[in-house]
C-alpha cells in the first residue's frame with residue numbers, strides 16, 4: 001500500500017497511478033509540491049542533549065523566578081467553592097491590591113493566583129489566613145513541580161485564642177515556646193491586640209498546624225518555682241464552646257466567669 005508521502009512524491013514527479021496500475025502524467029500542483037517537500041524534510045524539534053537538566057535553561061530559570069515572585073496557590077480547606085465565588089470574595093478582601101490579580105483554575109480545586117504587582121502578593125501572604133464563605137482558603141507560595149493532583153493540604157495557618165494567658169507572657173517568644181513545647185504548632189504572628197495588651201481576655205495568635213494530625217487543645221508551661229500552668233488552645237475555625245474558659249456547653253457571651261449572674 002502506498003503511503004501518503006509516496007503519493008505526494010509521485011505527484012512531485014508528475015505521476016499518479018491510474019486505474020490499471022500504470023502511470024499518468026499530470027500537471028504538477030504547486031501546493032502539493034510544497035507539502036511533499038515538507039513531508040520529506042520535516043523540521044525536527046531543537047536538538048537537546050538527553051541528559052540536560054531543564055531547570056538549567058535560562059528561560060526556565062527566569063520563569064521560575066518570575067512565578068515565585070508573582071504567584072500563590074490556594075485551595076479551600078474542606079468545602080468546595082466555585083472559582084467565581086473565590087475570586088469575588090478574595091477581591092473584596094484584597095482591595096488594598098494596587099495591581100490586577102489573575103486567577104487560574106489549576107484543577108482539583110487548586111487556584112493559581114497571579115499578582116501583577118509583587119508587593120500585593122506580600123500583603124496578601126502577610127495577612128493570612130483568609131476565608132471564603134466562612135471557610136479557610138489556604139494559600140501557599142507557588143513552587144516548581146507543583147502538581148494539583150498530587151499536592152495535599154498539610155500545613156494550615158490559622159488563628160487560635162489562648163484564654164486567660166498572663167499579660168507578662170504576651171510576647172512572641174513566650175507564645176512560640178508554649179506552642180512548640182506542647183506540639184501545638186509554630187507561631188506565625190501575634191494579633192496586635194495581644195501585643196498591645198488592649199484587650200487582655202485572650203492571646204490571639206496565627207499559628208501553623210499540621211492539619212493531618214489531631215489538633216491539640218491544651219498546653220502547659222512551667223513558671224518560676226516549677227509551677228505548672230495549663231491553658232486552653234481555642235481554634236477559631238474548629239473549636240466549639242466558650243473561647244474564654246474552654247467549656248463547650250456555652251459561648252463566650254454567656255460565660256459565667258466573665259459575667260457572673
Ligand SMILES: [Zn+2]
Pocket residue numbers: 242243244245246247250251252254255256257
Ligand atoms: Zn466560658
